[in-house]
Amino acid sequence: MSDGCGAPVQTAQLPAGVDAGKEVVLSGRVVAGDAPVAGAFVRLLNQDGEFTAEVVSSPEGDFRFYAAPGDWTIRALHRSGSGTAVVSAAGPGIHPVDVPVA
Amino acid sequence: MSRENVLVSAEWAEQNLDTDGVVFVEVDEDTSAYDTGHIPGAVKLDWRTDLQDPVVRDFIDRAGFDKLLSGKGIGNNETVVLYGGNNNWFAAYAYWYFKLYGHSDVKLLDGGRKKWELDSRPLTSEATQRLATSYTAKEQDRSLRAFRDEIIAAIGTKNLVDVRSPDEFSGKLLAPAHLPQEQAQRAGHVPTAINVPWSKAANEDGTFKTDDDLRALYAAEGIDESRPTIAYCRIGERSSHTWFVLHELLGQRDVKNYDGSWTEYGSLVGVPIETGRTGKGN
Numbered sequence: 001m002s003d004g005c006g007a008p009v010q011t012a013q014l015p016a017g018v019d020a021g022k023e024v025v026l027s028g029r030v031v032a033g034d035a036p037v038a039g040a041f042v043r044l045l046n047q048d049g050e051f052t053a054e055v056v057s058s059p060e061g062d063f064r065f066y067a068a069p070g071d072w073t074i075r076a077l078h079r080s081g082s083g084t085a086v087v088s089a090a091g092p093g094i095h096p097v098d099v100p101v102a
Numbered sequence: 103m104s105r106e107n108v109l110v111s112a113e114w115a116e117q118n119l120d121t122d123g124v125v126f127v128e129v130d131e132d133t134s135a136y137d138t139g140h141i142p143g144a145v146k147l148d149w150r151t152d153l154q155d156p157v158v159r160d161f162i163d164r165a166g167f168d169k170l171l172s173g174k175g176i177g178n179n180e181t182v183v184l185y186g187g188n189n190n191w192f193a194a195y196a197y198w199y200f201k202l203y204g205h206s207d208v209k210l211l212d213g214g215r216k217k218w219e220l221d222s223r224p225l226t227s228e229a230t231q232r233l234a235t236s237y238t239a240k241e242q243d244r245s246l247r248a249f250r251d252e253i254i255a256a257i258g259t260k261n262l263v264d265v266r267s268p269d270e271f272s273g274k275l276l277a278p279a280h281l282p283q284e285q286a287q288r289a290g291h292v293p294t295a296i297n298v299p300w301s302k303a304a305n306e307d308g309t310f311k312t313d314d315d316l317r318a319l320y321a322a323e324g325i326d327e328s329r330p331t332i333a334y335c336r337i338g339e340r341s342s343h344t345w346f347v348l349h350e351l352l353g354q355r356d357v358k359n360y361d362g363s364w365t366e367y368g369s370l371v372g373v374p375i376e377t378g379r380t381g382k383g384n
Contacts, residue, residue: 004149004339005191005277005281005337006187006188006191006192007132008132009132009134019284039219041220043306044280046267046268050299051267051299051301052267052269052275054189054280056135065279066277066279066280066281066283067275067279068283077220079222
């Protein structure tokens, strides 16, 4: 895992060495209808709407964030459209959330 | 300094892809994006392998920078236009780094890769060939770079601007949320630091807000323009983005970037740390 701050390549599977028993993982896909949207800019906003992180969705539309317990908003921006989804995480584990764009 | 001297729009860039004396440089931590598609004619710089010393935590030295830029085919008199992913974080870092080594004409592409892609402008995977040059850097301009002892001395005396997200500032998160949160350093912020996240200076498409908006933003957060300012984040690239805003766009004179940032400060033994959202201005 990178020690820089750049967003890593997004994959559906959790990278080796990341402990889902400790990390609060928010992950899912950016979709237009049923089709995955690649190359969308996916932004994590905290409960006050403040920017917390941003990644680019993978060719399969995947994205993933490592957050903390709480309520989060995920916003996707793509040249074909934009969309928003919300997710609540009570604790560690994988919290699935898809973001539709239109 | 003014906006026209340091920032170019995507329109300007597309019209000047073949202009002599202008070289486009994509800077990223992960250069796989460049390899799949980059602005035609752009060369790439890898934030880690090109700009960091492979052993010591520091930059490559002056001779190393000469060699790097010569090999990339960048001349001393060329206009370097930097852009990248992650809302131009690493491009802003490279901008600051080029200034540190005294390159005279550097500009950022407003919005970076993101705006370029959202606009559906051309990208190519074709390799860029440039003839080698014989680049000569200047000595590092230390008036732009802050070190750890200066940070401790600045507590309560200078503007310390923590540009990380509010949850990193308060100590709830230890890194941007696209990274795992198990980290070696302690969580929190430097006492008296003001939290002005870098993202407040940018629009959703990655372009910078207007000078008037930016001036109003920092004034409202309590940055005292009569005092020197030091910006920091986690590793110094998001704070380069804010350094660019304060020093290059708004023309504040004494602004430094602390590239050691939280990964250094939060690992020091015995230094004061505050947690919560109680920093000045909050």
